[in-house]
Amino acid sequence: MPPTSNPTLRQRRLGAELRKLRERAGLTATQAAAHLGVNQARVSMIETGRTPVSADRVRATARAYTCTDDSLVDALAAMTGRRTRGWWEGYREHLPVGLIDLAELEHHATALRVAVVIHIPGLLQTTDHTRALFNQAVPPLRQYEIEHRVTHRIKRQGILHRDNPPTYSAVIHECALRMGYGGPPTVRAQLRHLLDMSELEHVTVRVIPFGSDSFPGTGQSVDYVAGAVPQLDTVQLDTHHGCEFLDAEAQLAKYRFVLDRMETSALKSTASRDLIHSIAKDI
Missing domain, CATH: 1.10.260.40 (lambda repressor-like DNA-binding domains)
Incomplete structure (x- = not known):
């Protein structure tokens, strides 16, 4: 070849x-x-x-x-051969390579674990919420760049709606639920969407509320992507310079521990849905 x-x-x-x-x-x-x-x-x-x-x-x-x-x-x-011509390849000339890699990584995932503090997880965002976020990018993005990023993120969400989807577990700090990106109508629609997604059998959403007596980690968003075997797991971190991917054994163990601790600090699924619903009503 x-x-x-x-x-x-x-x-x-x-x-x-x-x-x-x-x-x-x-x-x-x-x-x-x-x-x-x-x-x-x-x-x-x-x-x-x-x-x-x-x-x-x-x-x-x-x-x-x-x-x-x-x-x-x-x-x-099973990873051999030339690159898979997935839908993400159509964005290769328009987006940073890290975003293309992330879509491919998620496509092959067997499970995903996410922890966020400021933002709603990308795979659970509405289109309006996503667009509001990219409108806040630094440095500012041109309108066509925003639209490329928005459509790319929404297409990534398809893995949660396909046959045999990966299990998806998200821990979200209450702070992210109360951020006002896009204004009250956008926030209310986003929270309703989050509630709808949390009802899916393979999706778990749990919230760390204000007042929790513990908060492990540094507040950095973490995506843990499980591969076909544990040795092929990957951690993806959002940074100001783009996506960062980690796969060293010690790094994977560290972030598994952080995610375990964050899940321990979070409310159970039912209580989390109750809190999200309460916040939506107050907006």
Whole structure:
């Protein structure tokens, strides 16, 4: 397969996982190339995601690296081939690459856990709420840039409405529910939508109220995206410079702990819906 100059997050992750297997086997790139019957440059291209590989090549590589985790190997083999021509590819020339990567990551997720403090989670936002947020972007966005971002975010929400959707668990601080983005009509519609989404069997919404005696974490929004196996989980953080993706084992463990603690601090689902309904009535 010919190399690609702009590998997707999924292709880069596959290469990174193959590099981890090589390093655990104690092999240098040169030694690995000798085992696999290729040159060192090809090993490097595979590990950076720039050269797509076949499922057979992944399995052969895992054997050469003495990996005996069949579940992981199967999951890596399923990630092979050229990039998926998902709907998000139509936005590649219009949006930052991190947003394209996020849509692809969510598309392949088996479960999602989200914690937010200031904003409603993106997958639970209304169109008007989303547009109000992007109108506040710094530096300001042009109108066509706002519309690209709005339609991209709304299309991302399709994963919650497809057949066999991933489970989705959101912890939202009361602060986010009381922010006035877009004005009272937009806020009321957003809260009603949040209530409707929380009724879906695979969606859980829980609120950390003002007055809670504990609040773990730093207040940073966290998206935890579960892969086919735990080793392929990813954390996505929103930053002022764009999306940041983390996948080191220690990082994943840290954010699982933070999310567990935040869920412990939150109200149960029924009490959370009651609070959301009360706030909507008061607006």
